[in-house]
Amino acid sequence: MGDMLGAESPHGNLPGAWIEPRGLLNHRKWSPASMAALHVAREAVAASGWSKEELEDAALVVGTSRGNAAGWLGPWPERRPFKLMAASNTIHSEPATAISIELGIFGPNHVLASGCSAGLDALGVGKMMIDSGLVERALVVAVDLPLVPLLLDNYANSGLLAKSMRLNPFSADTGGFIPGEGAAAIALSSVEEGVLRLEYFANNSDGADPVGVPKNGGRTMRLLKKAVEICGKPGAICPHATGTAIQARSERMFYSQENFPEGGTMHLLKPFIGHTVGASGLLESAILLRFMSDSKLPPNLEGTVGTGGWNVFSEAIPCVGPVFKLAHGMGGHNAVAVFETTS
Structure with missing residues (x-):
């Protein structure tokens, strides 16, 4: 991670995975996590072919564990500072807020923060809302940017970080995970074959x-x-x-x-x-x-x-x-x- 965090980082010799290009995550208003979420949300909506009217009534479910830790617990390039609680981007719900505003989604809105299961849980909640007849469509988004020095310090102190680039989870010598940035979106529908x-x-x-x-x-x-x-x-x-x-x-x-x-x-x-x-x-x-x-x-x-x-x-x-x-x-x-x- 030295290529991203700098050679002076105590985690510089450990493997990590991050989103490139970094410009995708930069914005003067929205947090880096919100920008990652917005990017994949737009891709999923475009692939779904949903009209503006169909999108307005859709549900939006976002899963995230660390919310907006990136750009909040540490500085982020090209991002103006915000005072704590002065704007929504100091809390978990901002990615959903950003997607709702930018894409015009006004249906049910949920944010789940159930740790490493948050993304899959968001998919389940989207399915349940469709199955219950509450909505015909649900946009499900998940995002986390855990390569933040304070978070990495805590992972490392708990002995959770892998030292080898070769991750082999069920091998005899497995001993840690490789932290990675990620975002994904899936469009669910009950009306499209x-x-x-x-x-x-x-x-x-x-x-x-x-x-x-x-x-x-x-x-x-x-x-x-x-x-x-x-x-x-x-x-x-x-x-x-x-x-x-x-x-x-x-x-x-x-x-x-x-x-x-x-x-x-x-x-x-x-x-x-x-x-x-x-x-x-x-x-x-x-x-x-x-x-x-x-x-x-x-x-x-x-x-x-x-x-x-x-x-x-x-x-x-x-x-x-x-x-x-x-x-x-x-x-x-x-x-x-x-x-x-x-x-």
Whole structure:
């Protein structure tokens, strides 16, 4: 991260992933996180083909863990300073406010801050609003820019940061995550035919520890069993798999051969993009869906190992059966989304 934070940074020799070009994040009013969110929101709306009138009535759901830490807890180039609480960009809700104002979205508006699960939870809330008949369309956005010195100091002091550029979450020597900036947006609709479907979403809480992961794997298996009961056995799974040893220990339990004797394929995406914290669940979902739109599933980085009876391939493979995406937030928050192709 020395290339971005400077050689004098105590984290300069550690790997990280950030958005280029940096100009995408610069604005005299909106925060860097809001600018990243706006960029992907505009892309998703353009791809959806929604009219101005359709967009006005849509729901907007934003997921973020660290909100506007970037540009608030530390200086940001080309950004004028704001006094604390003098403007909305000192709080989590500003990305949603910026999107609503800039894109003209006046429907239900929600911001979720459920840690590293925030992006996937935002997708679930969007689905629930559509399924309930509240709206016909929902724009779901997730963003986090965690490469802030104060945040990195705390991650490092907790022993959570990886020292190697080669992230291999289920390998024996895994010991930390690679922090990454990320933003993603997905347009959900009940009225437009397509080849992709968000079939199911659910979340729960371990209720065991304010920050930790239970040694017994927590209540994730309850989520998975219910998802299997409703959607069928997964053809593929994309785990949270941050790279920390404690996360790997927990996930090995619920992806074990005992729980999934038939296995399937496993797709680990953080070795490519790093851990984008609250954006990770939605960003990885967007990657999965892009491959699924071509009836494929993404490759794993060469040399990546899996766990249990799951197969790990280093090339793109055909998409067969339901695809499960998992996310977990510190404090024992678990979420699962199930995607399917309709053709």
